Amino acid sequence: MSREKSVAVTDAAIDRIKQMIISGELAPGDRLPKEADLAERLGLSRNSLREAVRALALVNVLDVRQGDGTYVTSLEPRLLLDTMSFVLDLHRDDTVLQFFEVRRILEPAATAMATELMTEADVEELRLVLESLPAEPTVDELVTNDLRFHQRIAQGSGNSVLCSFIESLSGPTTRARAWRGLTQEDAVQRTRDQHTAIYEAIAGRRPEVARAWATAHIADVESWIRRALT
Numbered sequence: 001m002s003r004e005k006s007v008a009v010t011d012a013a014i015d016r017i018k019q020m021i022i023s024g025e026l027a028p029g030d031r032l033p034k035e036a037d038l039a040e041r042l043g044l045s046r047n048s049l050r051e052a053v054r055a056l057a058l059v060n061v062l063d064v065r066q067g068d069g070t071y072v073t074s075l076e077p078r079l080l081l082d083t084m085s086f087v088l089d090l091h092r093d094d095t096v097l098q099f100f101e102v103r104r105i106l107e108p109a110a111t112a113m114a115t116e117l118m119t120e121a122d123v124e125e126l127r128l129v130l131e132s133l134p135a136e137p138t139v140d141e142l143v144t145n146d147l148r149f150h151q152r153i154a155q156g157s158g159n160s161v162l163c164s165f166i167e168s169l170s171g172p173t174t175r176a177r178a179w180r181g182l183t184q185e186d187a188v189q190r191t192r193d194q195h196t197a198i199y200e201a202i203a204g205r206r207p208e209v210a211r212a213w214a215t216a217h218i219a220d221v222e223s224w225i226r227r228a229l230t
Helices: 003-022 035-042 046-058 082-088 093-117 120-131 139-156 160-168 170-183 187-203 207-229
Strands: 062-065 069-072
Touching (some): 003 046, 093 139, 093 160, 170 207
Antiparallel strands (some): 062 069
């Protein structure tokens, strides 16, 4: 069998298993039928089925447990988007602005949603994250605190898919955050001031103000990187 034909057969096998999940025939946590039975049922060779299972395991749709069987995973967004995180980690430095552009679209929406949905305990946790930044932080401390602050807000949006997308963007933009912290003299104070403004808007339950500050905050970093690159 040619390589092209083999790939096409494997793709067909993947699609058939995917359809079983979409239709509800296989639910999260279900064990797949025995290989021989499933191959016969789907009209596939056992080799094609193995390749399909291997591919779906790589993207966290299936979990192959040696000596036990193959199961459908929980299919939670965070788990499925782990693969996207791996791909994003392979980005080139010249694409970092594109990642910030995506953040500028997603994070203000998440911030506005979090403003309306976060409990008082959640808001208090966000305050503690904000105040945990030392007066004179190292670059690592600044970047870590920045990540925690934005992740806490994303979680507060109540949308696990949106939260997973935002967290997936953390890897490609972490180096840029560190670069800014090392080279921009007022990076610490600007970050602290903007985070404070976002927190106060959230605590005051002003979603549109929170959205505006989140947009300004990300756009500020994006603008600095754009100048630095050119």
